[in-house]
Every structure is written in structure tokens, then in C-alpha cells.
Amino acid sequence: MSPDTVGLALLLLGVLLLISKLVRVKWKLTQKLYLPSSIIGGGIALLFGPDIFGRLMGLLADRGIAVGFAERAAEGGLFGVDIMSVWSALPGLLISVVFASLFLGKRLPKMRDAVDLAGPNLAFGITVASGQYVIGILLALLILVPFLNVPVVSGALIEIGFLGGHGTAAGLGNTFEQVGWGEGQDLALGMATVGLLSGIIIGIILINWGARRGKTSELDASNRGTDREQAGLIEHEKRTHGSTMTVHPSSMDPLTLHFGLVALAIIIGQLLLSGLQWMERMLWADTIEIMAFVPLFPLAMIGGIIVQIFIDRLDKNHIVDERSVERIQGMSLDVLIIAAMATLSLQAIADNFVAFLVLSVGGILWCLFTFLVLAPRIMPNYWFERGIGEFGQSLGVTATGMVLMRVVDPEARTPAYPAFGYKQLIFEPFFGGGLVTAAAIPLMVSPLVGPWGFLGIMAATMAAALFFGLVVLRRRRTKAESGAEPAPGAREQDPVA
Structure with missing residues (x-):
């Protein structure tokens, strides 16, 4: 597994997390359910993984439609086998950090x-x-x-x-x-x-x-939070520092x-x-x-x-x-969470x-x-x-x-x-x-x-x-x-x- 592949896998996770946050902000149902963005992103990644998107591409390949791309996607989904392999290894490493x-x-x-x-x-x-x-x-x-x-x-x-x-x-x-x-x-x-x-x-x-x-x-x-809070955003006047500068940079x-x-x-x-x-x-x-x-x-x-x-x-x-x-x-x-859900076997x-x-x-x-x-x-x-x-x-x-x-x-x-x-x-x-x-x-x-x-x-x-x-x-x-x-x-x- 090349370093470039590992780096790309991490970058794709970052993009998926940004997309999932946008979904949380715009989709009211996810707000009412208080779904974390990582779960939403994991669901998106799972949707385009080998078990759903990959199987669909496999059906297209069997019918002779977009054979080259469909055959590759059938094995590893939209992201590919190498990316999925990196993602599958991340949860076992990151859980120790948590x-x-x-x-x-x-x-x-x-x-x-x-x-x-x-x-x-x-x-x-x-x-x-x-x-x-x-x-x-x-x-x-x-x-x-x-x-x-x-x-x-x-x-x-x-x-x-x-x-x-x-x-x-x-x-x-x-x-x-x-x-x-x-x-x-x-x-x-x-x-x-x-x-x-x-x-x-x-x-x-x-x-x-x-x-x-x-x-x-x-x-x-009356205490159910504003629309912005339900979207997972913090009102400007309520924002606090995420961390404290305890040592000089x-x-x-x-x-x-x-x-x-x-x-x-x-x-x-x-x-x-x-x-x-x-x-x-x-x-x-x-x-x-x-x-x-x-x-x-x-x-x-x-x-x-x-x-x-x-x-x-x-x-x-x-x-x-x-x-x-x-x-x-x-x-x-x-x-x-997003890596674990992305590699979940349905x-x-x-x-x-x-x-x-x-x-x-x-x-x-x-x-x-x-x-x-x-x-x-x-x-x-x-x-x-x-x-x-x-x-x-x-x-x-x-x-x-x-x-x-x-x-x-x-x-x-x-x-x-x-x-x-x-x-x-x-x-x-x-x-x-x-x-x-x-x-x-x-x-x-x-x-x-x-x-x-x-x-x-x-x-x-x-x-x-x-x-x-x-x-x-x-x-x-x-x-x-x-x-x-x-x-x-x-x-x-x-x-x-």
C-alpha cells in the first residue's frame, strides 16, 4: 500500500465529513434525529461502497454497460479496493486514541x-x-x-x-x-x-x-433550541473557544x-x-x-x-x-465512525x-x-x-x-x-x-x-x-x-x- 493511497484515503474521509455536515445543516430529518455528521457520512460512504454501488455496477457489467469502470467499481465500489483497505484499518488504530x-x-x-x-x-x-x-x-x-x-x-x-x-x-x-x-x-x-x-x-x-x-x-x-442549534451550529453570541492556549506556540x-x-x-x-x-x-x-x-x-x-x-x-x-x-x-x-461504517459488510x-x-x-x-x-x-x-x-x-x-x-x-x-x-x-x-x-x-x-x-x-x-x-x-x-x-x-x- 503506497503512502499516496493512504493520504488519498484520509483526504476522501475529510471531504465526506464536510459533505455530511452540509447534509446535517440542510436536511431537517437529520436535525430532528440529532444524527452526528460522522454517521451521515458513514451512510453516504456505505451507499457508494462495494455492497450497494458495487453490486449495482456488477449488474451493469454483466449486461455489458460501461464494462471497464463497472468491473472496477463492482469490486471496491466508487472508492476502490485500496481506499477501502486503508479505511478498514483505521478504526482499530483510532479507537486507542479515543x-x-x-x-x-x-x-x-x-x-x-x-x-x-x-x-x-x-x-x-x-x-x-x-x-x-x-x-x-x-x-x-x-x-x-x-x-x-x-x-x-x-x-x-x-x-x-x-x-x-x-x-x-x-x-x-x-x-x-x-x-x-x-x-x-x-x-x-x-x-x-x-x-x-x-x-x-x-x-x-x-x-x-x-x-x-x-x-x-x-x-x-420553548427550550428545544433554535433552528441553527438544531442544525448543529452554535449561535455567534454563544460561541466559546474550542481549546485554551496553555503553552506559547x-x-x-x-x-x-x-x-x-x-x-x-x-x-x-x-x-x-x-x-x-x-x-x-x-x-x-x-x-x-x-x-x-x-x-x-x-x-x-x-x-x-x-x-x-x-x-x-x-x-x-x-x-x-x-x-x-x-x-x-x-x-x-x-x-x-465514518471509516467503520464505510467498510461495513451488509x-x-x-x-x-x-x-x-x-x-x-x-x-x-x-x-x-x-x-x-x-x-x-x-x-x-x-x-x-x-x-x-x-x-x-x-x-x-x-x-x-x-x-x-x-x-x-x-x-x-x-x-x-x-x-x-x-x-x-x-x-x-x-x-x-x-x-x-x-x-x-x-x-x-x-x-x-x-x-x-x-x-x-x-x-x-x-x-x-x-x-x-x-x-x-x-x-x-x-x-x-x-x-x-x-x-x-x-x-x-x-x-x-
């Missing part, structure tokens, strides 16, 4: 503060995540494996696609290949698309229902400094992964292999935490800017459509149940605002949860935002692309644990999270309310909520 950036620039909270404010969100989030494994594995063991001959690791697709999203699904490509089911990545990417769309569409429906029934405390019909550009920190986090993650793989080979690889299948990105996230610990202690001049890190993370995620989904449908419906119903039934019982106050963010994340990653919270609490007046953020610091290292997500497939195929063993682990985790949320935290709140200490983040709530 996860290494998660905690950089964010001062790590004290454990007590995080538990007090985010405990209910954490209990709810772990219940949903572990429950997605329980539902998925049960569907796989009882329906998909015996009747559809689908591998049992398909039971992990709900959590990988819904909570993990496109980035995690793309990053686990090598893991699916190593367990002998390469189609699993395409199904996971399809699940991520279904989850994202379902999270936004169902979330907006739930918000309208909650507003009409008086279950929301801050939402007003004469010495080093600030963005370069922050890229170096992200790179350091990834390298630390690679060293951790290599060390764990070496330890596994030396000690227990003959009995069970897990680390051999684990991708780099969850360890890159731990590398980011390690770097942030040193930043908290040594950065006296506050030169690390959270927003600069977010710009690097955001660009990487946009490119990752044929793999078509070949496993019934299994795909069963898992999608099962996952959506579970997320709806947890929001409508468990969230009001676990969340101490503002359950709708706090729960809708968790619901959005459970179907369509963190960004979807933030979008829904932005709709239901536009001025961030409730405890939903800090509770959601603190919960992420504890939740993300394990689920939604963390260590549990990375280890799920290796554990399910290992003879020592297997699918039934992993099902038992996730069922026990779900039961523990439910007990923590419904019993332990409730007793803690009751004790706090009976004393002088108020419950964290709980100002008096509007009676209609």
Missing part, C-alpha cells in the same frame, strides 16, 4: 464524592450493561445456537454494539477474527447503528412522553503537546498489554488464554488514567487543557438477519424496561433527567446520552450531568469498551469459563448492582435524610416531577 483521551485533562475525583453523587447512576449503568450480556447470552444459548447455527459469542453483541458503539465494534475486529467469526464485527457495527438510531428516536419519544406526563422538571416546550503548538500526552497514554497501554500477555504465556496460557485476544484500547484507557494521575500531581501550571484533548478525541472518533448482516433482529429487539426491550421500571426506583431524585442519559448511553454510547440530557435539561440545572460524568470514571474502564467488553469474547470461548460461566458472572454482577442500587444506596439516603447531611446533588424537586 479511549486514551477519556480521562486526560479531567481531575480524578475522590472516591467518596464519586460514589455519593454517581452511586445510583453507577448501579443503574452496571445493571443495564451486565443485563445486556445476560439477555444476549440467553438468546444465543436458547435460540441462536441451536436453531440458527450462530456462534455463541453472538451473545456479546448487544453490549458491544449498543454500549460500546461503532468504535468498540470496529476495535474488536481482530478479536472476532481470532475466534473464527469475522462476520461478528459487521453484525456488531450493524447493532451499533441500530442502537444509535433507536437511542435517539426512542429517547426523543420518551422525552416528549415525560414532558406531557409531568415527569420532567426542567423541560419546557513559539515553543510548541498546544495541540502538539496534547497529542504527545495521548501518544504517551497509548504507549503505556501497549506496554501494559505486552506485559500482561507475557505473564499469561509464562503462567497460565496452557489452561486459559484471555490477554491474547484483548485489544489495545482498554489498556490505552488505563494508560490515560496513569498519565492523568501524574498530571494531577505535577502539573502546577495547568498546561493540560481538557478541551484540547476533547478536540483530538472528537476528530479521531468522527474519522473512526452481506454479513443479510446472512445473519434473523439473529441480528432477535438480538436487536431483545436489547432494545431490555433498555426500555430498565428505564421505565428500574430508573425511578434507583435514582433518588430527577430520575427522568438522570435516567434518560443512561438510557441513551445504553443504546447508543455516551454521546447519545449527552444529547438526550441536553434536550431534557438544556441549562444543566439538575444533578444529571455531574452524576453521569462521575459515573463514567468508574464505569468506562469496565463496560462500554472497557476491560469486561474486551474480555467477554475470550472468556466465552475459553474452556475454563465458557458461555455458561460468563453468563453466571454477569448474572451475579447484575444482581449485585441491583442490590446496591435498590437496597444499599436507599438505606444510605434514608440515613442521610434522617440526619443533618442532605443527599448529594439533591435540591428540592418540582412536585410535578
Whole structure:
């Protein structure tokens, strides 16, 4: 693969992102659905890829129409085989950048503060995540494996696609290949698309229902944003700096400094992964292999935490800017999503459509149940605002949860935002692309644990999270309310909520 081809592939992604932004600005439906431009661009690239445009050109070539061009397009779509090959490699690389950036620039909270404010969100989030494994594995063991001959690791697709999203699904490509089911990545990417769309569409429906029934405390019909905001633009008077110049450009550009920190986090993650793989080979690889299948990105996230610990202690001049890190993370995620969707295999989904449908419906119903039934019982106050963010994340990653919270609490007046953020610091290292997500497939195929063993682990985790949320935290709140200490983040709530 020549450097020119790699450069052209990146340039084409940039052009597609610009086109997708224009579509978002001009097409009202994409605004109402709050579709990110990267998803729109991925859809455009998929449309002109080998599975749709390529198949159409193949039909024309068979009929002798524009044979030369049609034959080339039939193999690689409009963009060609080499470009598609570069795009297919990008998600596995960029996902480490995204996860290494998660905690950089964010001062790590004290454990007590995080538990007090985010405990209910954490209990709810772990219940949903572990429950997605329980539902998925049960569907796989009882329906998909015996009747559809689908591998049992398909039971992990709900959590990988819904909570993990496109980035995690793309990053686990090598893991699916190593367990002998390469189609699993395409199904996971399809699940991520279904989850994202379902999270936004169902979330907006739930918000309208909650507003009409008086279950929301801050939402007003007049607070839905201007036309420009719905188009994904920021009003001129509301614009803020995307990052802060913490070092003088004469010495080093600030963005370069922050890229170096992200790179350091990834390298630390690679060293951790290599060390764990070496330890596994030396000690227990003959009995069970897990680390051999684990991708780099969850360890890159731990590398980011390690770097942030040193930043908290040594950065006296506050030169690390959270927003600069977010710009690097955001660009990487946009490119990752559009590249992953562009190389999605629709044929793999078509070949496993019934299994795909069963898992999608099962996952959506579970997320709806947890929001409508468990969230009001676990969340101490503002359950709708706090729960809708968790619901959005459970179907369509963190960004979807933030979008829904932005709709239901536009001025961030409730405890939903800090509770959601603190919960992420504890939740993300394990689920939604963390260590549990990375280890799920290796554990399910290992003879020592297997699918039934992993099902038992996730069922026990779900039961523990439910007990923590419904019993332990409730007793803690009751004790706090009976004393002088108020419950964290709980100002008096509007009676209609």
C-alpha cells in the first residue's frame, strides 16, 4: 500500500465529513434525529461502497454497460479496493486514541464524592450493561445456537454494539477474527447503528412522553433550541473557544503537546498489554488464554488514567487543557465512525438477519424496561433527567446520552450531568469498551469459563448492582435524610416531577 493511497484515503474521509455536515445543516430529518455528521457520512460512504454501488455496477457489467469502470467499481465500489483497505484499518488504530483521551485533562475525583453523587447512576449503568450480556447470552444459548447455527459469542453483541458503539465494534475486529467469526464485527457495527438510531428516536419519544406526563422538571416546550442549534451550529453570541492556549506556540503548538500526552497514554497501554500477555504465556496460557485476544484500547484507557494521575500531581501550571484533548478525541472518533461504517459488510448482516433482529429487539426491550421500571426506583431524585442519559448511553454510547440530557435539561440545572460524568470514571474502564467488553469474547470461548460461566458472572454482577442500587444506596439516603447531611446533588424537586 503506497503512502499516496493512504493520504488519498484520509483526504476522501475529510471531504465526506464536510459533505455530511452540509447534509446535517440542510436536511431537517437529520436535525430532528440529532444524527452526528460522522454517521451521515458513514451512510453516504456505505451507499457508494462495494455492497450497494458495487453490486449495482456488477449488474451493469454483466449486461455489458460501461464494462471497464463497472468491473472496477463492482469490486471496491466508487472508492476502490485500496481506499477501502486503508479505511478498514483505521478504526482499530483510532479507537486507542479515543479511549486514551477519556480521562486526560479531567481531575480524578475522590472516591467518596464519586460514589455519593454517581452511586445510583453507577448501579443503574452496571445493571443495564451486565443485563445486556445476560439477555444476549440467553438468546444465543436458547435460540441462536441451536436453531440458527450462530456462534455463541453472538451473545456479546448487544453490549458491544449498543454500549460500546461503532468504535468498540470496529476495535474488536481482530478479536472476532481470532475466534473464527469475522462476520461478528459487521453484525456488531450493524447493532451499533441500530442502537444509535433507536437511542435517539426512542429517547426523543420518551422525552416528549415525560414532558406531557409531568415527569420532567426542567423541560419546557420553548427550550428545544433554535433552528441553527438544531442544525448543529452554535449561535455567534454563544460561541466559546474550542481549546485554551496553555503553552506559547513559539515553543510548541498546544495541540502538539496534547497529542504527545495521548501518544504517551497509548504507549503505556501497549506496554501494559505486552506485559500482561507475557505473564499469561509464562503462567497460565496452557489452561486459559484471555490477554491474547484483548485489544489495545482498554489498556490505552488505563494508560490515560496513569498519565492523568501524574498530571494531577505535577502539573502546577495547568498546561493540560481538557478541551484540547476533547478536540483530538472528537476528530479521531468522527474519522473512526465514518471509516467503520464505510467498510461495513451488509452481506454479513443479510446472512445473519434473523439473529441480528432477535438480538436487536431483545436489547432494545431490555433498555426500555430498565428505564421505565428500574430508573425511578434507583435514582433518588430527577430520575427522568438522570435516567434518560443512561438510557441513551445504553443504546447508543455516551454521546447519545449527552444529547438526550441536553434536550431534557438544556441549562444543566439538575444533578444529571455531574452524576453521569462521575459515573463514567468508574464505569468506562469496565463496560462500554472497557476491560469486561474486551474480555467477554475470550472468556466465552475459553474452556475454563465458557458461555455458561460468563453468563453466571454477569448474572451475579447484575444482581449485585441491583442490590446496591435498590437496597444499599436507599438505606444510605434514608440515613442521610434522617440526619443533618442532605443527599448529594439533591435540591428540592418540582412536585410535578
